[in-house]
Amino acid sequence: MSKTIVALDFSSKQEVVDFLSQFDEPVYVKVGMELTYACGLEIIKTIKEMGHHIFLDLKLHDIPNTVKGGMKNLAALGVDIVNVHAAGGIPMMQAAIEGLEEGAIDGKRPLCIAVTILTSISQEIMNDQLGIEGEVIDTVKRYAQNAKAAGLDGVVCSVHEAKAIHEVCGDDFLTVTPGIRLATDAKGDQARVATPDFAREQGCDYIVVGRSITKSEDPVKTYHLIEDTMQK
Numbered sequence: 001m002s003k004t005i006v007a008l009d010f011s012s013k014q015e016v017v018d019f020l021s022q023f024d025e026p027v028y029v030k031v032g033m034e035l036t037y038a039c040g041l042e043i044i045k046t047i048k049e050m051g052h053h054i055f056l057d058l059k060l061h062d063i064p065n066t067v068k069g070g071m072k073n074l075a076a077l078g079v080d081i082v083n084v085h086a087a088g089g090i091p092m093m094q095a096a097i098e099g100l101e102e103g104a105i106d107g108k109r110p111l112c113i114a115v116t117i118l119t120s121i122s123q124e125i126m127n128d129q130l131g132i133e134g135e136v137i138d139t140v141k142r143y144a145q146n147a148k149a150a151g152l153d154g155v156v157c158s159v160h161e162a163k164a165i166h167e168v169c170g171d172d173f174l175t176v177t178p179g180i181r182l183a184t185d186a187k188g189d190q191a192r193v194a195t196p197d198f199a200r201e202q203g204c205d206y207i208v209v210g211r212s213i214t215k216s217e218d219p220v221k222t223y224h225l226i227e228d229t230m231q232k
């Protein structure tokens, strides 16, 4: 199974089809709010019919009853991974799992992971703007432990926290890490970034890569370069 999840941050079905048509193998892709708000959940069917795996990154964050109902409907789409914000608390995350189990196709629910602290959030923003005291890594670890207690399968975190999360939550608990940049790439809006090489060294289960692949001159070549690094 591929360890690189490509973020399809596009605004039309045509862009998605053009992009994926360049690949002659199944790719693990991430569908987020940009694509979903542009095309609706219909886009999931299109991507599944092309044979690709899907992480549906809608980051649910609401009261437990609402998240449960939302997840029940998302489970029926047959995607591989869905997610919530860990900041919604343990009861909300438990409700997410209940909804997924109720909506599961043939008794098999999608994996559910929790976003800890967004990779665009720096130490300073977390302390000074969000009012969360202490080190980012400690909050990320606490959120990961909450996610595990709620029955989730893993978390979204930065590469810099993946090792510590595996230590406290176990090696089977998934770490899915965005904020990936090649050595020559600009950080852009991301704060906690790392290269694919460092992600492999830290034992990340999956990396999420958007612009470094989608905006590269040769997306297929860049994808293979990154995936080969992860599989070393």
Ligand SMILES: O=c1ccn([C@@H]2O[C@H](COP(=O)(O)O)[C@@H](O)[C@H]2O)c(=O)[nH]1
Binding pocket: 007, 009, 032, 115, 117, 118, 119, 120, 156, 157, 178, 179, 180, 190, 208, 209, 210, 211, 212
């Ligand atoms: O903490 C998070 C959670 C999700 N993301 C998403 O990952 C990709 C990253 O895109 P790049 O172009 O590689 O920066 C994007 O879809 C985000 O919504 C994240 O970056 N950080």
